[in-house]
Amino acid sequence: xxxxxxxxxxxxxxxxxxxxxxxxxxxxxxxxxxxxxxxxxxxxxxxxxxxxxxxxxxxxxxxxxxxxxxxxxxxxxxxxxxxxxxxxxxxxxxxxxxxxxxxxxxxxxxxxxxxxxxxxxxxxxxxxxxxxxxxxxxxxxxxxxxxxxxxxxxxxxxxxxxxxxxxxxxxxxxxxxxxxxxxxxxxxxxxxxxxxxxxxxxxxxxxxxxxxxxxxxxxxxxxxxxxxxxxxxxxxxxxxxxxxxxxxxxxxxxxxxxxxxxxxxxxxxxxxxxxxxxxxxxxxxxxxxxxxxxxxxxxxxxxxxxxxxxxxxxxxxxxxxxxxxxxxxxxxxxxxxxxxxxxxxxxxxxxxxxxxxxxxxxxxxxxxxxxxxxxxxxxxxxxxxxxxxxxxxxxxxxxxx
Numbered sequence: 084x085x086x087x088x089x090x091x092x093x094x095x096x097x098x099x100x101x102x103x104x105x106x107x108x109x110x111x112x113x114x115x116x117x118x119x120x121x122x123x124x125x126x127x128x129x130x131x132x133x134x135x136x137x138x139x140x141x142x143x144x145x146x147x148x149x150x151x152x153x154x155x156x157x158x159x160x161x162x163x164x165x166x167x168x169x170x171x172x173x174x175x176x177x178x179x180x181x182x183x184x185x186x187x188x189x190x191x192x193x194x195x196x197x198x199x200x201x202x203x204x205x206x207x208x209x210x211x212x213x214x215x216x217x218x219x220x221x222x223x224x225x226x227x228x229x230x231x232x233x234x235x236x237x238x239x240x241x242x243x244x245x246x247x248x249x250x251x252x253x254x255x256x257x258x259x260x261x262x263x264x265x266x267x268x269x270x271x272x273x274x275x276x277x278x279x280x281x282x283x284x285x286x287x288x289x290x291x292x293x294x295x296x297x298x299x300x301x302x303x304x305x306x307x308x309x310x311x312x313x314x315x316x317x318x319x320x321x322x323x324x325x326x327x328x329x330x331x332x333x334x335x336x337x338x339x340x341x342x343x344x345x346x347x348x349x350x351x352x353x354x355x356x357x358x359x360x361x362x363x364x365x366x367x368x369x370x371x372x373x374x375x376x377x378x379x380x381x382x383x384x385x386x387x388x389x390x391x392x393x394x395x396x397x398x399x400x401x402x403x404x405x406x407x408x409x410x411x412x413x414x415x416x417x418x419x420x421x422x423x424x425x426x427x428x429x430x431x432x433x434x435x436x437x438x439x440x441x442x443x444x445x446x447x448x449x450x451x452x453x454x455x456x457x458x459x460x461x462x463x464x465x466x467x468x469x470x471x472x473x474x475x476x477x478x479x480x481x482x483x484x
Contacts, residue, residue, distance in 0.1 A: 105169040107252070108245025110300060111137060121165045123158060132158075134309070141310040144252060144261035146170060171249045174202060176257070182209045182271035188253060190246050201239055203288050205250040207258065207280070209272055214258070215282040218250050220298050221289025226323055228356050230345070230388055232422040241294040247301035251311065255280055283313060285320040286341070290358075292325035292332065299336050306338070315339070321386065326362040326370045333375030340374055341384040341415075342367070346394050347402040355394070364406065371410055382411040388419050389430035389438065400441035407447065414442055414449040 106114060115133040119125050124132045132154070139151045148154075148162045171188035178184050184207040191200045203219040222239035224231075258279035259266040266272050272279050283305060285291040291298045302318055305311045320332055321341035332340060346352035352359040359367075371383050385407065389395050403414070416439055419429035430438070435451055442449040 103167045105167045105245050108243055108248050123161055144256060170253050188250055205287060207254055213281040214279045215284055216254050216280045217284050217287050219287030219289055220285055220291040220294045224289050226290055226358055230355060230427050241297055244297045244300040248304060282317045290323055291320050292322045292328040295328050302336050302338055323356050323358050324362050324367045326366050329370040341386055344385045345388050347399055347406055377411055379411045382413050384413050384415055386415045386417055388417045389435050390419050391428040391430045395430040395434050395438055400438045404442060404445040414447050416449055416451045
């Protein structure tokens with residue numbers, strides 16, 4: 084049985100900054116420019132002030148300028164009058180029996196206060212040696228992959244760098260990951276000195292490479308040593324195959340790459356992952372071979388959902404090995420996670436084991452991903468249905484308040 088948490092009122096409905104622009108998600112140079120335009124320093128002084136703010140926002144996770152104790156009170160007041168440090172509201176938080184957490188985050192655009200809020204889902208997966216945060220890049224999705232529930236939801240808009248980072252900051256706050264924070268007491272989050280969030284995967288709602296510039300800026304801040312400080316080897320971007328943006332992902336962002344492959348023939352992949360009609364397997368795999376920094380130490384992960392009678396035969400496994408020849412790779416086999424209305428079923432455990440055995444014998448690591456958070460619709464390919472129902476309930480509750 085999953086747990087739906089009662090959220091603290093101040094956390095769930097923290098006031099936003101109104102029409103004041105948020106500083107979350109700005110690059111260091113953009114941050115300095117905004118401060119200078121607001122008359123808060125110039126030259127070396129404004130660069131020093133930007134560094135102070137950067138540290139408070141990303142290392143300490145503060146949400147109030149008054150907490151920035153090494154900044155003079157008059158300057159703090161000017162910052163409060165000019166800017167915000169907005170984070171998303173939490174519409175819901177659910178905890179699975181296996182410790183997986185799913186948040187429905189609500190974003191409001193300070194520049195367009197009359198526009199309706201948008202919502203995305205973000206998932207935290209704890210393991211004994213790490214904690215992985217699955218982050219969304221878009222509200223909805225335009226790819227219409229037939230096995231993925233998110234793909235049945237229309238694309239609403241791209242998330243901004245601040246909204247992408249806001250998911251990470253809010254999750255870190257809820258998990259007690261900032262200095263002085265307290266870990267949840269349910270025993271489902273790693274304890275001790277290790278960060279609760281050690282890894283980020285851009286595998287939530289949306290196609291990250293269709294929002295390339297905003298995702299790039301957010302991940303460069305996440306991997307900045309003076310910011311969130313995550314190693315680029317602990318950040319993975321998953322794409323369904325936006326071929327022109329794969330090389331820039333390696334050369335400009337430098338994170339690990341994952342490919343949502345799911346089929347070894349163009350005719351089948353055209354159905355499962357329709358973006359294949361634009362960039363077929365030949366082009367996609369060549370882009371993978373050319374990925375900057377690719378090596379045995381920096382392998383590409385190929386994600387392969389196991390669909391009963393569709394893509395799980397011995398012949399499919401052998402063709403997968405042939406296609407990936409020469410690419411340093413790991414193959415994640417993903418048991419299909421069902422959702423209401425789906426036309427697919429998960430391959431049997433015996434079939435998955437047989438498929439994995441063929442791939443393993445060819446020299447590729449092919450772990451079978453253990454489904455996590457199925458009871459709260461937080462597993463791979465399930466992000467959507469619960470959020471839409473909860474959105475309606477939340478709106479009704481907020482309207483009655």
